Amino acid sequence: MGSGASTLTPPSSPELDSYRRASPKHRDKAHQRRNFVRTNEVAPVIIRDCREEFQHVSDFKDPIVFGSIADNMPEHPLIKGKYFLVRDVNDKMDKKLSMEQYRTPNLHKVNGPFSVYACGQPTERGLSKLLNHLAQDDPTEILLFNMREEPVLFVDNGMDMIPFSIRDQDNIHNIVSFGRSPTEADEAEARIRKEVIDLATMKEENKFYFYNDLENLQREPHEMHIQYEDKLLVSEEVYARHILCSHCVRYQRLCFPFSGAPRYQDVDAFLNIFKQSRKYLEKSSFYKPAMLFTCQTGMGRSTTAMVMGCLMTAHKTGFPSETRGKHSQKASLERGDYRAVQRLVKLLPNGQTIRNQVDTVVDACSELYNLRSEILKSKHTLDDIKTDYVLDDKSAKETLYKRCCDYLERYVFLIVFNAYLTEQYPLWFTSDFSQWMQQQPDLTRLMGTISDPTWQTPTDLIFKGVQNLVADDYVGLDLLSTQSDVRVSNFRKINISGMSVYGMAQPARDGVTKVSNHLLTKKAGHTFLALINLRNDCTLECDGATYSVRHASCLDDPISHPYMSRQELEVSTVTNVLLGCSQNPDL
Template sequence: MAQRYIDLSTEVDDQKAHLVRTNEVAPIIIRNCREEFQHVSEFKEPIVYGRIAENMPEHALIQNQFFMVKDVVPADIDRLGTYQQYLAPNLRKMNGPYPVYGMGQPTKDGLSNFMSHLREENFKTILLFNLREEPVLFVQDEFDMIPYSPRHQDTPDNCIVNKGFRVSETARMEVDMRREIIDLAAFKDDQRFYFYDDIENFKEDPHMFRAAYEDDLGVSEEIYSRLTFNNSGIRYLRLCLPSEGVPMETDIDAFVTAFIELAALPVASSHSVADLTWTTSFICIAHIYTLKCGQLERSIIVLAGAKTPYPINDKSPNFDRAEFAAIQQLVHYLPEGLHIKRQVDVIIDQCGELHNMRTAILESKKNLESITEDYIIEGKSAKQHFLQRCVHDLQRYFYAICFNAYLHQEFRSLFGITFTTWMQSQPDLYNILRNLNISERRTSPDLLIRGDRFLVADDYLGLDVLSSQMDVKTSNFRRVPGLPVYGMAQPSREGLSCVANHLLSKKQGHPLVVIFNLRDDLVIECNGATYGVREADFLDEPIVMPGITGSEISEREEQLKKAIKAKKNFQVRHVDQPVEAREFNSVLTVTDMVDQLKLQTKEVMYHRIPMWDDSAPAEKHFDQIMQIINGLDEVNTDEDGPALVFQCRTGKGRTTTAMAIAGLIISHKKGFPYGTKPGEEERVSLPNAKYTQGHYKVVQDVVRRIPDGQQVKREVDFILNQCSDTMTPMHYHMREIIFVTYNKMKKSKTSAEQTFQKKRSLDYLERYIYLILFNTYLHCERRTKWSSSFTSWMTNVAAKAGMYEILDNLAFLDFEPSACQLRTRRARWNIHSMVTLPTRGHFV
């Protein structure tokens, strides 16, 4: 709050300035005085000062880290040369009859003038969308207000984008920044602050603009919303779209809702678009990708037909037409997928004056594949940079096709369900999206031959915490008490033989051994020891291939075997030991190991089901395990039943998950033992037992919705307790690890580690919920002997009960006031590891 000080002189001079005050008695004249105001800072933290470049003045940074930089520098951004005439860069209309316009960030007058121009063109209704995610302030400069955006002191060339801000958050940031600029300017006599127009040449920079009152600085809401008061035909909506990747489904819902609230859209053919009397004007800065994403959605809504689609040759894809593997899968999955894709292609071409989405993917692919020696772009690997661009652009193209498919299905019913719900009800779309980048599947064994990658032993000191090597020559071998379900780490040929002989012995009494290999990375046995393939600089990080099938990964291992046999001499590594030269006399794939075992005994079966580590299995993985067990007659005819043996690299995460799935299936076939009914479960009296027992709010929400939910959860908890009974030295309990990992997140020292641990704890929570849902499926479909798959049940039954909605809003609401950005499955899938492995293979 400002304080007022008055300096009184002892001498009176009538020529000096004087101040007249009045009260209830008489006027008071104070002569020869001077008024001074002292600004009292409201900043609780020290003000950070910085300079944008050498030889530039040092001044206070906004929020201790940002400079204010002019949005539009016509020479750099305005490729269409429209700024000088319209005060808006890259202003254009989409080709064709559709009233769709796009532009970069205009000034206040530029926006107002263009709205007036559209009204003069007899457009009675205008939908005005602001797609900017980052905060923007408009600074009074003579007769107009010019847009400026905050830029981080380390990257002043780039806006604050891809932060996942919501509209309310961005709006609040703009208001807070304006208040701070006014406070900082108040420290100077002229109440001006520093703004930059040209951060490359710094010509006449910094510019000092007055920032004494809120009238001097405008926020986006003031600039845009006030237009609606002057013309009731303008409808304004802000959507915070990312400059990379795709918008959230909820943003697309808001986009569609704007049309629904405006008027009932006519179901138009290609000849009736003249009846549409509204215009969409998209406001976006230089990142044309964001503009195209929004412009494309608007255009598809008014599109009624397109040309005959080109057929896709799966074996010889045309990348000019974006026939990438994920798009091929999508086209095959969607009804009339090829026609829907072709419609999107037509719209992309009509919007392609500045940027063509398909061409952008191809250009990034070519840039990626042209790199012979990696270099640095924007602080990271050039290969990683262009791969990321490939993925982001392909994600947008993928979503454009999905959006068009949604319109085809929901247009005539005026969008009876939202795009979010539509996507959630089709998990196969998310599975395709999750595995968009399959470049690792296109790598060559030559990487191993050249020394870019190494063979690293699966076994290491400390792996066998259950001390089972002494008995069966395999680490972490154990059994679920009372069930024919076993788990182990990766066995060698000798270990596999020992395990099979042990289980087929009279003492164990199993008539059959069924081995499930859950690894999604390459594994090879050389001279009696198993190895995985790793990057030279990341020996601890397995090179996984998400989404790969069992037959595909077996084929890749066969190629690896041939390459190793051809060279024979290799340098192998152990994680805890120095490099060692080896000459391999024997090289076998896991399939070869099983085939050799079958020569000794025919009572062995083998299945490869590559599963994701440390996350919920895909629904198809539940079905695969279920189908295999259902096909075993011995489950019903033999008292002991076949031995179901699950293995991954360490025998922990994926193995325990699959053991729990199998345990639930067998229990439904043979009955649950004592310990699953109310009052039978073991009592726990420990700190935070509520959470180690899985009683989170989101879990309780699931339990309340499913039939007999408490009993279903009790059965899952019983199986998980049984699975961990023999694993105590591992300290790995699938339910308890949720809370343990969340506590690790709170203790993390870096933001990257915190994000990763938060993501992992949510993955564990999702995995737990999926087990509860799978047990619900086993109960509900028992009368039909599970003739319907779990995948189908999730789509047709669980989705209608809101299960996907819960999975897309996961949060620890017990400890946090609201869900974080990782609440959705899509957001969690984007974070695979804290380590970014070198980019290899071809983007297809």
């Protein structure tokens, strides 16, 4: 068990001098008198002649799991039984070669008049260098955003605090992400730090194991002395050290996801930073803060946030003049003219102008990462796959398809975000982004269809055996035996006093007629009937029966379209299916 000692040397006193001059016999008696034990909330403290020895008593009760990062590598305790601590960034990530000067990878500024910066994860000294670099432009304020949702710990190597992240032993090259809120992310870091200290102090050496380079394991792992919390800091402590020393720096952790669009609550937290300062909302004021966004590499999440920051600034100071240019009428995937984007432009007032503004800002922030180019690059890679293979322990086609959808979702989100700013910035953000989205069902529906491959499924799949038309009714469905009376299964009245509410299975035309006639008779006593269809899948009637489209691998469940409108279901999908049937004489 690890231990630490602290020695206090008080001024000499007559009592102490007499104690030192005492004979051995009297010294033993005096020693017994001056030895006493007191307790505190941590552990027993034995005090001997003004010397206090503290023993670290750990409450760690989980089973300790040992593991090695590779064959023939030393085994050591694992965090939570399966995680290693690996250095967060390496030199290969640094495309901008900023590690040596600023102790952070990929520091870059937006190409334009906006004071918006992004970078990878800095060390503690690197963060100080970054803030000094931003302060050279004499900004009114520095807004510092930490975009990371994954836990990060900063380890003292004697010269700096180096960031480390946890990696799963089954997928050592990918950072573990919990998808938590900022508060939960901070709490997760604190729990991991406590476990690391507990594991380190179980032995007298008080050491734990860290990895710097996963590609060269010959000199790994590194044993570092970890006994106190000062040797292992969480993100909040690293950033807070610099915030407390400066009155012009504000900090916010946002927890943007690795892929896809940010969550609405994180967008609200981003906007709250600006809403707290009335000067920023006044276009006539000279309040011009600098913004710095940090993630692991300074590319994906940071670039998305850079675009958001530039859009905020542009609505205050004005967009560059090139955003007024005409958009080509010919669709081009290089310009991002995907079907979802085209639909979004039609839904938004002045949609093309709003999109042009986003494209201009995306291009200005594209020094390391262009969102439109990433969509097209992933699409080309997906199209080039002839035979599926394993990528990141999954199907390569599924992985690349999801990557395409994630990039497209970010691009669509930025256009929606700019539409929100266009409406709400002049109103000083009377509605949060999450509240505003609740009032935009068409936009919510559109964003929900981006990753759904069925909403634009080619209708000829039905004729190729990939999808099938399956009858809704089957033997055993009609548990209430109502087919003989009203030509529809399970027709019944809901037992609610004073309310005439009925339910039934999917009827055909004959069933609708029978039910309507039954409910509108004098015996039933109803003069008006409202029929409500709750289905969100494509349904066809043929020869007095209804059929739904189902995938050949799962004939029990219809293919649902939760975000498609009634017009898209009935007019587009059904019409195309009927047209396909007319063109296939064998059907």
